[in-house]
Amino acid sequence: MQLSTxxxxxxxxxxxxxxxxxxxxxxxxxxxxxxxxASTELERVAAKRVLAEVTVAELREHPVAPYEEDEVxxxxxxxxxxxxxxxxxxxxxxxxxxxxxxxxxxxxxxxAWGRGLTAEAIAGLxxxxxxxDLVRAASKIRVVTHANTxxxxxxxxxxxxxxxxxxxxxxxxxxxxxxxxxWGSGDALIGVNPVTDDADSTLAVLRTLxxxxxxxxxxxxxxxxxxxxxxxxxxxxxxxMDILFQSLAGSEAGNRAFxxxxxxxxxxxxxxxxxxxxxxxxxxxxxxxxxxxxxxxSHWGADQLVLEARCYxxxxxxxxxLVNTVVGFIGPEYLFDARQVIRAGLEDHxxxxxxxxxxxxxxxxxxxxEADQNDLENLAVILATAGVNxxxxxxxxxxxxxxxxxxxxxxxxxxxxxxxxRPTPEFEAWLEHRGLMADGKLTSLAGDLRVFL
Amino acid sequence: MHDDELLRTLVTEAVAAAVAAxxxxxxxxxxxxxxxxxxxxxxxxxxxxxxxxxxxxxxxxGPPASWSPARDRAGYLAATPARLGVGRAGTRYKTATLxxxxxxxxxxxxxxxxxxxxxxxxxxxxxxxxxAAQDRREFLRRPDLGRRLDEESxxxxxxxxxxxxxxxxxAGDGLSATALRVNLPRLLPPLLATxxxxxxxxxxxxxxxxxxxxxxxxxxxxxxxxxLCMLVGERPGLKSxxxxxxxxxxxxxxxxxxxxxxxxxxxxxxxxxxxxxxSRIAALCLRALSAKGTGIDLSGR
Numbered sequence: 001m002q003l004s005t006x007x008x009x010x011x012x013x014x015x016x017x018x019x020x021x022x023x024x025x026x027x028x029x030x031x032x033x034x035x036x037x038a039s040t041e042l043e044r045v046a047a048k049r050v051l052a053e054v055t056v057a058e059l060r061e062h063p064v065a066p067y068e069e070d071e072v073x074x075x076x077x078x079x080x081x082x083x084x085x086x087x088x089x090x091x092x093x094x095x096x097x098x099x100x101x102x103x104x105x106x107x108x109x110x111x112a113w114g115r116g117l118t119a120e121a122i123a124g125l126x127x128x129x130x131x132x133d134l135v136r137a138a139s140k141i142r143v144v145t146h147a148n149t150x151x152x153x154x155x156x157x158x159x160x161x162x163x164x165x166x167x168x169x170x171x172x173x174x175x176x177x178x179x180x181x182x183w184g185s186g187d188a189l190i191g192v193n194p195v196t197d198d199a200d201s202t203l204a205v206l207r208t209l210x211x212x213x214x215x216x217x218x219x220x221x222x223x224x225x226x227x228x229x230x231x232x233x234x235x236x237x238x239x240x241m242d243i244l245f246q247s248l249a250g251s252e253a254g255n256r257a258f259x260x261x262x263x264x265x266x267x268x269x270x271x272x273x274x275x276x277x278x279x280x281x282x283x284x285x286x287x288x289x290x291x292x293x294x295x296x297x298s299h300w301g302a303d304q305l306v307l308e309a310r311c312y313x314x315x316x317x318x319x320x321x322l323v324n325t326v327v328g329f330i331g332p333e334y335l336f337d338a339r340q341v342i343r344a345g346l347e348d349h350x351x352x353x354x355x356x357x358x359x360x361x362x363x364x365x366x367x368x369x370e371a372d373q374n375d376l377e378n379l380a381v382i383l384a385t386a387g388v389n390x391x392x393x394x395x396x397x398x399x400x401x402x403x404x405x406x407x408x409x410x411x412x413x414x415x416x417x418x419x420x421x422r423p424t425p426e427f428e429a430w431l432e433h434r435g436l437m438a439d440g441k442l443t444s445l446a447g448d449l450r451v452f453l
Numbered sequence: 454m455h456d457d458e459l460l461r462t463l464v465t466e467a468v469a470a471a472v473a474a475x476x477x478x479x480x481x482x483x484x485x486x487x488x489x490x491x492x493x494x495x496x497x498x499x500x501x502x503x504x505x506x507x508x509x510x511x512x513x514x515g516p517p518a519s520w521s522p523a524r525d526r527a528g529y530l531a532a533t534p535a536r537l538g539v540g541r542a543g544t545r546y547k548t549a550t551l552x553x554x555x556x557x558x559x560x561x562x563x564x565x566x567x568x569x570x571x572x573x574x575x576x577x578x579x580x581x582x583x584x585a586a587q588d589r590r591e592f593l594r595r596p597d598l599g600r601r602l603d604e605e606s607x608x609x610x611x612x613x614x615x616x617x618x619x620x621x622x623x624a625g626d627g628l629s630a631t632a633l634r635v636n637l638p639r640l641l642p643p644l645l646a647t648x649x650x651x652x653x654x655x656x657x658x659x660x661x662x663x664x665x666x667x668x669x670x671x672x673x674x675x676x677x678x679x680x681l682c683m684l685v686g687e688r689p690g691l692k693s694x695x696x697x698x699x700x701x702x703x704x705x706x707x708x709x710x711x712x713x714x715x716x717x718x719x720x721x722x723x724x725x726x727x728x729x730x731x732s733r734i735a736a737l738c739l740r741a742l743s744a745k746g747t748g749i750d751l752s753g754r
Contacts (some may be wrong), residue, residue: 029594165533171523172533179537215520332593367689368593368628374555378515396536396546397553403690405558414544449529449543453522 012046017062022303023047024127030304040436046284052094057121070252076313084116094440107140112217114354123309126347134350135386141353147221147278158390159420161186170208178449183409185393187427191223191291199233201224210240221428242278245285250310282321289326291334312355324359328364338375360390364406383398386414470521557691563630564694579660582606592663599665618656621678629686635695640727646733673704696721703747713748
């Protein structure tokens with residue numbers, strides 16, 4: 001394996017494959033914080049040149065966390081499709097990039113290839129791609145999932161309605177829920193982040209959501225984003241739960257910091273299959289986001305893009321209903337400004353889709369990072385063009401509980417109308433039936449919670 | 454385990470069938486009322502999904518529960534500070550709501566880059582120090598530097614800070630110096646008065662510029678404090694850029710985990726008013742000193 005290259009008369013030598021991967025990454029403040037980023041732009045390009053010559057097999061043989069010490073590495077390697085993995089093994093990443101982008105390569109082929117690629121290979125590929133490359137490749141892939149309804153079909157853009165409240169007050173949640181539905185939001189999921197992470201609150205939130213949506217015949221699924229163990233307890237107590245949620249990290253130690261491991265996730269999956277109120281087959285919802293492993297010091301010296309790809313390697317073993325990269329939430333020490341956030345959003349969406357996941361994105365920003373509303377809107381337009389499955393939907397994008405800004409009811413419907421995209425077929429029929437939408441456009445009744453009163 | 458590709462194909466086929474069935478329906482106006490769980494296309498789809506999974510009984514949503522509104526429109530809008538009922542210009546915001554949103558964000562941004570005036574630091578009788586982060590930009594990028602003092606400050610505090618206090622209060626600007634400017638003058642004097650009335654040895658308050666919560670631990674080591682009370686400017690939200698969080702740590706030279714801190718957050722006029730914050734913090738300090746613990750050590754008792 002070649003770990004050096006000569007560029008502009010200078011020879012660049014890299015320590016190992018992990019070093020090449022880290023330095024080939026586009027600039028991220030989190031990699032600088034970890035002390036593993038390229039120190040100059042030329043060094044970054046030198047690393048990309050080396051990476052372009054690395055084969056898929058070499059990346060498979062050199063995981064960033066050792067096979068013996070990390071269950072995410074084991075799950076990824078052991079779960080590869082052996083035939084595809086063998087076929088793609090001799091390809092170097094530069095060549096693979098061109099094959100991925102080739103006009104003759106279809107989304108179905110990409111999904112098949114994805115099953116033979118490790119997280120390291122998928123991340124390596126993303127590092128060789130421009131933003132438009134990432135859009136081009138991802139836009140070929142459709143990942144369709146079903147719980148009560150169907151998300152991810154071509155020509156559709158869905159929304160996770162996020163009716164959070166600072167005290168989990170049922171009427172407050174219902175108010176945001178009603179207005180969101182009246183805007184055509186909520187066809188992917190209605191998901192509340194609870195303030196209090198206990199089974200009682202989870203149960204109460206789920207009952208509020210369930211009773212309203214079932215009474216009004218809303219074709220969707222509901223979820224309360226407490227810790228997985230809290231949700232399991234709520235399920236035991238008879239909570240009406242369509243979808244079970246958990247945040248993931250890309251290493252065993254990172255997941256331990258989240259209070260989970262693979263065995264626990266398997267147990268949770270068996271439980272929602274048995275006790276959940278959705279039809280399935282897909283009943284899990286995962287959230288990820290670059291930088292979480294470094295923040296819990298479980299990153300194995302690897303860069304945050306590789307670790308994010310490893311989250312997807314973990315996620316795909318569970319055939320989730322939705323996966324969501326929360327791209328601007330973590331803070332400027334990991335993604336400093338809008339440029340880094342937009343890049344990360346496009347990388348995550350592409351990597352997740354190639355890994356066969358139903359990717360959505362929480363296109364968002366916090367008030368202490370160098371980004372604002374315009375940047376969020378830019379990212380949303382690009383991702384919608386790339387075929388993202390869903391965005392978040394909040395009243396004016398302002399999350400009054402988590403204190404950050406994401407996409408709004410207004411934003412999502414604007415994207416749909418500008419790009420000719422529609423909600424899920426089931427939800428669109430319901431909106432039309434309620435007189436809120438006609439021919440993919442909002443009617444004059446839409447946007448006001450009065451329709452439910 | 455089911456085969457993913459097979460599953461995907463099956464889902465796609467089932468969905469295509471469902472969509473086709475839907476397209477053959479009459480025009481929207483003539484749609485029958487949608488009743489959960491009984492829509493034929495959904496029932497058929499559910500049955501197929503159940504069949505692939507080998508699940509004999511597929512649970513469908515039950516019959517419609519009765520739901521009647523608890524409030525009228527105005528009542529629901531008043532139930533939450535969320536930005537509801539703002540109307541629309543096409544699918545975009547009205548101009549007035551857009552500008553209000555922008556002004557809230559601008560206030561939050563300005564709070565992040567604000568600094569505490571030297572006169573206020575002096576008026577409140579605080580010792581002034583700074584973290585190892587040289588400027589705001591570095592502070593935002595390097596959390597590690599915000600958790601330790603710069604060398605000069607460390608030397609100065611070793612010389613001038615109160616030795617072995619029972620309670621050491623530290624004020625850190627964190628992500629909003631505005632929060633300290635607004636709340637400290639109303640929070641600090643009653644807090645100090647209550648602690649002193651309880652005959653505790655309270656160290657002279659220390660202000661640290663560009664600091665994060667864990668920086669208090671270094672001050673604890675320097676002063677050999679028993680209890681640390683860090684008042685820090687919280688990350689500004691759109692609803693408030695002026696919120697202070699109080700992190701109380703029973704320190705006594707120990708190596709700590711984050712869960713061993715007790716927190717009272719959201720101290721500002723529209724949350725916990727600063728005067729009430731002072732009495733809650735003082736009460737927590739007294740409890741922590743008698744229990745010799747904070748965070749999980751305190752709640753576990």
